Amino acid sequence: MLNQLRLVSISLLISVSVYSQSDSTAIPKRTYKTKVLPSGELLEIDGLLNEKAWEVVPWEGDFTVFDPNNGEVPSQPTKFKITYDAKFLYVGVRCFDSVPANIERRLARRDNFAGDWIELNIDSYNDKRTGFSFNVSAAGVKGDEFISQNGNNWDASWNPIWYTATNIDELGWTAEMKIPFSQLKFGKKEEQIWGLQLNRRFFRAEERSLWQPMLRGAPGWVSEFGILRGLFNIQPQKQLEIQPFVVNQLDTYPSEARNPFRDGSDFRFNGGLDAKIGITNDLTLDLTVNPDFGQVDADPGAIALDGFQIFFEERRPFFIENKNIFDYEFADGNDNLFYSRRIGRSPQGFVVDEDAEFIDHPKNSTILGAAKFSGKTKNGWSLGLLESVTGNMFAEVLDTLGNGREELVEPLTNYLVGRVQKDFNERNSYVGGIFTATNRNLPDNLSFLRKSAYSGGLDFRHNWKERQYYLEGNFVGSHIMGSKVAITDTQRSITHLFQRVDADHVNVDTTRTSLTGTGGKLELGKAGGGSWRYNGGVIWRSPELELNDVGFLRQADEIKQYASIRRLFLKPTGFYRTAQVGLEQFTTYDFQGNYNRVQYEFQGFINYKNNWWTEAGAAHKPRIFSNTVLRGGPRWQWSEENFWFLFFGSDRRKKFNFTLGYVNSQAAEDNFSLKRYVFRCNYQPFDAFSLSISSEYEENPNKTQYVSESSFNGTARYITANIDQRTFNTAIRFNYSLNPNLSIQYYGEPFISRGTYTDFNYVNNSIAEKLDERITLYSDSQISKSQETGSYLIDENLNGNTDYEIADPDFSFVQFRSNLVMRWEYIPGSEIFLVWSQGVVGFGDPTETLGRNLDNQILGQKKDNTFLLKATYRFIL
Template structure:
């Protein structure tokens, strides 16, 4: 099924893997041997390193530069000590600086590593893939991240309780850290042997130096750590933490006359509980009862004219912590067997009643409770089990006679996700699996929902030759069960489109009550060593694959071949610090064997000597066919496309830095085009305050934008039109830190998109090469719009009678979201949030400019307001 170019790229990658055996610099592993604090000795965490307990271990240094001049002696030396007692690990670090007055001390919120900082990474599992990172800046701002995928994933949502302080003196600056063993996972042994790395950022020179030397072409991060020894007879500490919370919330909004559900304000008092229970030191049970996510940022504005669902990042703390264990990306893009945003989703039902005068529809499903069991054992088992229940959700209805009632719009639903992986072959390989289950208690009025949905998968990865080369793959399967209505609706959804009129391999069967599908990926490549990186593979999603009950699947019925090749320039020159060039190619098919797409793309990046940078790329798409453009109609051909982009920016260390970008896409015959202008900037006028702004303006005209499907003389008629679409959005953020534990943050985003349609046409030969053969324009005598308002009337055969009607598709969508949050971590792990949120959603006049609609629909509208006070207290038992 693969075309010649696809096979050529695969053979080229296979040849490179045999021929391009580049040797990288061999680096010996270092070992630090610690000693225990004498009994009775106490270390005060004040950043001073003057307690006599520190004398039990000597200072060790000999850091080497990682970036930019790999392997050289750092501009400023760094030394450290590590000791411990029965409960804590202590790290003392001396960061020498010959000009202490130039040490950069920028304040920020936790996990924002601004200015000079020092970081310690600990692989207490000693699995060469995962680790715990503790970071502190010269200003005393701390950060912590869980490292997975051998350094390819750093999760800042991990927020352990630990203690740190810094101090600046005539020799530079010092830092002390006190890390409870309860926050680090390890097994019971007489001596612990852990992976260890220390990483310093010397801000003025933008220099990174490491205790364990590491070449720039290393195949990973954690696998290259040195070793920490000397930890004798420390006992794993079972974690037991309980964190209750209370929330007071006041919502205000413009009242609606006569609507009892919109009287101008609502007040609620709420409470809940989060808990962490250490089943063993390795495995933790997380519980949440009636969770509240009121302080979480709003989703960015977006609009999708292609009909597909929009992927939004998870922002809720309970679900993002340890998310690496549950993650199962199986193909490309965002396709995943577990998408936690499904839990607590907006209700899928709605009130259908002509007598309903007022309806109060809930925005989200209530999560009654959730439990998450996760961790990694000393034997290399990664385990995860998540269970969550969302309650029945009702819409309150008031009919025209004044009678009130409640109607179920989302049923009681249970979600289950189980994940396991096992390391072997000296941690160079793993195999794993996942299962998911969604079960709903469905009444008759929600019979269009699937009753149950199950999915499972197997995955593996094998590394060899010091992890420079790898092969990985996965296989997934899904099975859904529901009423005939639910399964038919699934078949005709945009993810599947079994009703496609020219598809021979799928068809809508209204009697089915289940569907079963498969998917997967197989990939091999070179991940490290030398200057070349490459990979290639094949992935597929069968027509009946369905994951959208607790996973994310954009489109089924696809087979894709892909290949990538990159050349890295890692040795600094007089022009740049680092650079890279890349080539990509892919082809796609459907399961009927239709050859749908091929694309070639070039990418380049350069970081100049002065830390300015440029990123550019271009692509050619000589063949673009789509099974989804006509929403169940025949396969559609787009004119061939070329696109290119260029971004450049200034030194990100500076108190003012910026990024400018431009994206241009152009299809042949002006079928469609895209122009996107991007401006981003960050400004920190003084250490305690930072401001960032990100703006995008986009023009996206398209001569064949899908409008509707209708009928003409008993045959389907697919209507498209020319659209002039313009979109503008800006995101504004600022942070003011009174100290590392007390900050004020603001987030605001106005978003507006408008589209005006003209030059309506109908499809007559959707796979014709020429645009004018694909569609036929309506003449002025065929289409009319009385009084230039409302729907368009079409007399296609010019017999004087209206054949069909096209609803006015013009739109102008306007949205504004903002959060102002005061956050105070008054003791480690316990916080108070004071939140003010504003929002408004409106529909403007499409004939007006973006600026006028922005003014009238955002600046000129009364907004919804939410005032929230949330307090938490973490009990450590």
């Protein structure tokens, strides 16, 4: 069956390749030739462009519309100049506007691209895959991003030091940029030849125009840049920056009687250092000592009843910058050999002591130091090396006699990640590799942790026919070592479940002290040219693959085949600006050969002429088997499922815009269902202030939600029940910008999820076609609830004795997190943060409504507060 599906996918790709429309003609590359500033000439960055020194180079213009009317003359013309001296690149831009009073000047914080703006993109590596982006709005708001993957990834965490100013006059608006060569990366040559693109947003018409013309269906972004020449004898500038910081922090919280660890407040003073050292102009060493991330937003609320770990995005600046170099997404979803949230994670140990009266358990592991060596050479080598050490973490314990002690809950741990890629075939292809290592200094009480874990991988991508077609793939391997307890726990974890009672290809071996696994992906597709896009491939994860020490792996033991095709409608009509429709299909198997899942999905998107939009989709899942639902029990069959979704929204340019969405999923026999209601809105009543709200309400009933496992007369009982789960969360953000460098931001999110269980049952035939054959409901005579313990007592054989108990699974989880941050960049690269954070986590009454629990547990509870003052100063040496 698997071989047949692979043949079908390959045949689909070949047939679409043959019958798709003919490839478009390549657009000739434009060239801008700059000149050096005359000796002694200076340019003041004030946005006026009135200095005589600008006359050394001529104006360049003739921009072309990219979106929506690709290839046409723009509504408003644009022209620019570029010059340079020994240390800086200077760019001047004139954005003409026939109605200057209507230029949109929305204030925002850095990297928020609102209103009219101009963007400069430079590919100083000239590798046609990576670039540096510098953006300034008509209001003077600065933005900068590192571009990778030929435009598929834009990293806004890159914050170089550069200078810009804008001015509005009777002709429109002007912008000046002064970019230090130390912030760009290039090799030593007599003449630098760089990729160049300028991109203007004309806000009123929502029109994008480019200096280098580019088709909407192009296979990438950086590869389509024009050429910048005339940069002679520039000496590479080695970057050397040191940024010390100091932090004052006060925590307040409800005090607990007699608990010395919760007396109502804590104060700490802390300091650390970040540094950026240019080893060469191409390669940079980043260092951090005792980093502090107190100004970073809290994670959103989440709860997972399926037992799997929850993936949270990285928010810490040190790990975000140059993240693209270290990424190794080898499969689908969030599976990655490097997941930086493992570094500084919550301690995994715990205190087991009946005499322990009070325990102060640390929330996160302390990062003693980290170093990151990264960059790309002129010969096409992309290099990354990250080393980090987290310290021993201790829980403080006070026993009933008043004696205090410390107990280790997280050991000294070393993390190492190495990444390399090499371009070849005129930058159209690359090969690469990655290696990771995690080593822990384990004492006896933490022997349940793995002592060491290693992973590695090889990847490649080959593009041809002007990058329109590609073949990419990777191979990964892992090897973990530890005590017999640690490796047994790994085998039994939900990622692996070697104890599955009906699995012939895996079993738990309690004598093992290591596991070795593999995984990978192979994909073929069309990425650009014409109106068709398609791909197909296969992914696998072997049963023993384990990456969760410094990577992220949700589930092993899977083989997945997939294929997709999309039709793009890129030429505007009187009805829409752009649209697309697509079909996707995938099937999954495990390594025993079980055919577990098949899914067919349709998706469509349309952006109307008035810039409103609609997105819709539907899917059919005729076969859904799972190896994980019963947590080590037999393979489980869900009833077949159909789902659909519909989202639509208004013009995002408007000062008030919104999105409404609805998701509906229904399984046969009412096995389970999902209804999700989504509302999002953004409101900017005046240029300096913006407010956004994102709310979701979800109902997720399920007649066979897993509860627990028991034993009856030597037979395993896998117990499920009908759950009525309801979840509500709202994320609120506002931003008030006094000027482009001084802003106040607020983030707050209440989250509540409530689940009540009824109709308890046990599994008798987990793969039966009909739901009533899969489970057997307990009768009223078999199940009762204890008034003393609250547990459910099961008398399955009705002999008057309790055969087993089920703990009451009802829950109501409530969480609130908020940050109020004042950020002032008082000089480029140096900042002051004033932060007030609030939070509360609790458990409500499952019998109450969501609204009442929200009121009691969030509005009616005293909250934990953190007040923080952080100051940094960036020395450029």
